[in-house]
Every structure is written in C-alpha cells, then in structure tokens.
Amino acid sequence: MVPSPGKSVSSTQNGVPRAVVTRLSLYLRELQQLHQRGIETVSSGQLGKLLGFTDAQVRKDLAHFGQFGHPGIGYRCAELIDAVRRILGTDRNWSVALVGIGNLGRALLGYRGFQRQGFRIAAAFDAQLEKIGKSIEGVEVFSAERLEEIVRHRDIQLGMIAVPAPQAQQVADRLVAAGIQGIVNFAPVTISLPEQVSLVGVDLAIELEQISFAVVNRNGNG
Amino acid sequence: MVPSPGKSVSSTQNGVPRAVVTRLSLYLRELQQLHQRGIETVSSGQLGKLLGFTDAQVRKDLAHFGQFGHPGIGYRCAELIDAVRRILGTDRNWSVALVGIGNLGRALLGYRGFQRQGFRIAAAFDAQLEKIGKSIEGVEVFSAERLEEIVRHRDIQLGMIAVPAPQAQQVADRLVAAGIQGIVNFAPVTISLPEQVSLVGVDLAIELEQISFAVVNRNGNG
C-alpha cells in the first residue's frame, strides 16, 4: 500500500518518465488535429513548436519507444498516431467504472472526449437511492453495494472516483478488491493503493492554485 | 504569443520549477487535513510519507521559499499552512470567470473545493441564449458577448475555459483582451497566450491515457 498523489509525481514506469508519457498524449492530440486538417507529415520541429517544446525533445521522447520518423520527411501523421496509440494503450477499448454521480460525475458521464480515445464508461455507481436504476447519458447507475459484482461481471478495467473526499479511500479499496487495474481520482485527497494498481490524481482546486502562484510570482515567463 | 499545453510542461516561474509548485499544493492539502484532525506539528519525513516523497524532497521544496521548520520539532501545521498559502497566493480571494456552461461547466460551478481555497466564481458565460439570465449555483450566467464588459467591471482576475475545443482559443483571446491574468483550460486543445498570462491545461481524456499507459506497461512500479 503506497501513497500516490497522482500525476504530480515523476515516478517512472518501465524506465519511461511520467513527463514523457504526458507529452506523448499531447503529441497525440496535436497529431490527431493535424491529421483531421488533412496534413500528412510533420517534422519534430513543427510538432514541438505547436506545444512549446524543442525539436530534440520531441525526437528524444519518441526514441524511448522506437523509430517512427523518416529522415528528410519528418513523421507521417497517420503512422505516428497509430504508433502513439499503441504505446499509450488506447488502440484497445477500455471499460471504465465511474463512482460518484454528483455534479462532477455527471459531467464525466457526458464527456465526449473519453469515447473518442477508446474509453467507455461501462457502469456508474452511487450511494444515493434516488439515483439508482436510472440511466444517465446512456450509462446505467447502480447501487454502490453492487460495485464489486458489476465490475467483475462486466470485466471493467479502470475506475474514476468522483465521490466526496472522505469516501475516496474506501471506494478505491473496493475498486481494487474488484480487480480494477488503474484509477483516476478526482477527490481532493491522497489515496493509497497497492503498487500494482496505477493511479492518477486530478484536483481541480490545485489547478487553480498553480495559476494563482504563477500570477503572483510573475517575473519571468508566464 | 506562445503555445502552452499546460501543467505537463516543466516551465519555471521565478526560478521555481513547476513540479515544486505542484508538490506545494499537495503539501497544503495534507497539512490542512492534519490540522483539521488536530495534529499540531509534522516532520518532513511524516509529510513526505503521506505523499510518497522523501523527507529531503519536502525540505528542499520548502527551502525555495524560506525557512519554516523548527529543528527537533518539525513544522507547525498552522504556521506552515499560512506560509504555503501566502506562497501560492491563496491567502487572497480570487475572482474567477467561467466560460462554457455545459456538463463540465456546471460541475465547476457547483464545486465546493474552489471556495475553500479562496477562489470564487464571480460570473459565468455561455453562448446559448436559453442559459443566459439564469443563476446556477448562485452564479449569474451572462451572454458571451458581455464577457469583456463583465470581467472588467467585476475585476475578475482568472478564467476557466469549459467550451468545446474549436472555440477555446477564441475564448482565451477574449479573456486576455479583457485583462485576465491566468487561465485554466479544460478544452482538449492547445491554446496560445501572450507570455504574461499564465496557463494550465487540464485534459480529462489525457488523464485516462496516462492510466492506460501505466496499466499496459506495468513491469516495475505501478
């Protein structure tokens, strides 16, 4: 059982720094946009410029995983998109359980961006009786009591926690007991997981705090 | 005009790495919890253990900003909370504009964690006529056309963007034109800002992608 505040920590996976994986997701996002606009190839310099990175950084990041470029040409967008999706694991379809159907939970249920990247919310859970049995955004809402049962039965691999902070650890424990492999925690609290389960934490207030700091300490870059 | 994907980049502010500032927010969150439980002092080792960091890292992070500890004792929670809030700038009250009242926008309007850290959503904006004039969660919803006017008049300093990706850059430009100082962008797209305006990006799909990668490449730590 190891405390893991989430993305903030630079813990590695397979020798690949977390920061590299985050940039990989950003590359993918840009590439998909370029591809949609009909652009066929892009150089490391162009891709980096879109995101504020150097060309060398783009190449070094990709070099962790193989050779994807064509000297003199750059990267073919469609090709690199496929490669990055394979690396990130978003070439498969993931089933996700959502626990907590408050304001944030409902927003997550309706978020179109998940579907687009291969994530499907396969079941939602809440403790409040009046929500149970309904279907929100096409997703069935179950009693939290049935969490283990449904997660197992539907072969759900990932979890998102959107319950109030005091319940987050308990929910995490139950998701783990149900055999889940990774969790995104939106509750503003640190949770501990056995180290074989992956965790990313998202704290909305912390994002604003980062902006607050940047504004107050604005002397150099912004 | 400089592209800034957000928190993922380790760009510095005042010589302080972004990663340090993120950990500062995590320290604050733990300290507030400890304080609430009536715990008066905490050592760097204890605080670090709660978050999965080393004692040295906690001390080095704080050392960027001054001396806050008491040899032989540790840190007094109340004292360090005050210090960290001053550093982060959350000792003041911030007024925030929210643009985009879809699912996510509504969730942000109802999010209690902002208030708790000194952030108040002072006005909300949407382009859809049927939402305008309403009050949601006690926050007035205005026509997007009035963005500059209201932001200026209410002296709003920060913005949150929760509109669809294609509109995000335009909204950002208008927030900047209205004199805003920092933006949290929830739209899944990279936006460019003049460098004197701070930016943090939050992409919900990317958070799941990070988990996906971690699950697929699980060999070492999780």
Place this chain on the structure above:
DNA sequence: ACATGTGAAAAAATTCACAGCA
C-alpha cells in the same frame, strides 16, 4: 537540402549525509 536518431555535454532535480540547533 532537409530531417531523423543518438552519443556527448549541459542543466536540472533529487538524494545523501551531516553540521547545528531545540
């Protein structure tokens, strides 16, 4: 000419380890 991939160099972040204070 153009752009990748990659060793080598540089810079940055983390950890070590200990002097000094309560």
Place this chain on the structure above:
DNA sequence: TGCTGTGAATTTTTTCACATGT
C-alpha cells in the same frame, strides 16, 4: 535524541551537435 537546512554527490532530464539516411 530528533529534526531542520543545506552543501556535495548523484541521478535524471534536456539540449546540443552531428553522422546518417532520403
């Protein structure tokens, strides 16, 4: 004894610069 603050050592990450391929 317990714990901070901090130089020094180490490790990690980024940048440089160039040989190689198209």
